[in-house]
Amino acid sequence: MARFATGVIALTVGGDHLHGMTANAFSSVSLEPPQVLCCVAHSAVMHKAISAERRFAVSIMGADQEHLARHFADKSRPLGASQFESVDWRPGPRTGAPLLSGALAWLECELADFYDSGDHSIFIGSVLDSRRGPGRQGLLFFDGRFHAGVTTTR
Numbered sequence: 001m002a003r004f005a006t007g008v009i010a011l012t013v014g015g016d017h018l019h020g021m022t023a024n025a026f027s028s029v030s031l032e033p034p035q036v037l038c039c040v041a042h043s044a045v046m047h048k049a050i051s052a053e054r055r056f057a058v059s060i061m062g063a064d065q066e067h068l069a070r071h072f073a074d075k076s077r078p079l080g081a082s083q084f085e086s087v088d089w090r091p092g093p094r095t096g097a098p099l100l101s102g103a104l105a106w107l108e109c110e111l112a113d114f115y116d117s118g119d120h121s122i123f124i125g126s127v128l129d130s131r132r133g134p135g136r137q138g139l140l141f142f143d144g145r146f147h148a149g150v151t152t153t154r
Contacts, residue, residue, distance in 0.1 A: 005142040007149070008069050010059040010103070011038055012089075014096035017049035018081050022073040024141045025120075026058065034127035035112060039120045045079060050111060050123055057097035058107040058125075062135035063148035065102060069139060070146075094128040104135040 006024040013019050025039035036058065040047045050056050061069055068087065077083050088101035094108040109125025116122075138149035 002143050005140050008061045008139040008141050010072050012057045012098040013049040013053050015053045017052050019049040020072045021046045022069045037124050054111040055095040057092045059100035059103035060105040061139040062104045063137040063139050066146045104133050106131045
């Protein structure tokens with residue numbers, strides 16, 4: 001799967017289970033109603049957080065946010081609110097989940113369904129709110145490394 005280029009997101013949960021993680025197993029599922037999916041390992045702190053809160057947010061990372069992608073992928077970072085102390089963010093108005101400043105776009109979701117598959121769960125989120133940021137170049141993950149994506153004209 002390293003040969004498949006993917007976008008990079010920060011998946012976040014607010015409330016009593018405040019947590020963030022970098023992910024690239026993310027996709028649009030449906031336009032009507034708007035739904036997305038993310039895949040999370042059963043062993044991940046995020047798995048318990050989404051299962052408990054049943055709401056989450058997605059910050060679609062820009063090419064200049066590799067440092068944030070690395071931060072939320074670092075298993076040695078502190079957990080809970082401490083992991084957000086050095087990060088510029090605001091709580092999502094619908095979920096309270098952190099929305100990372102400077103992202104290309106943000107989605108706030110309510111858990112609609114989930115499916116266990118192997119060592120991961122596929123979480124389906126109904127999009128409650130979406131916003132677009134000013135950035136124009138996405139962060140990609142390919143062959144085990146981060147890369148700047150294609151620049152858009154919009």
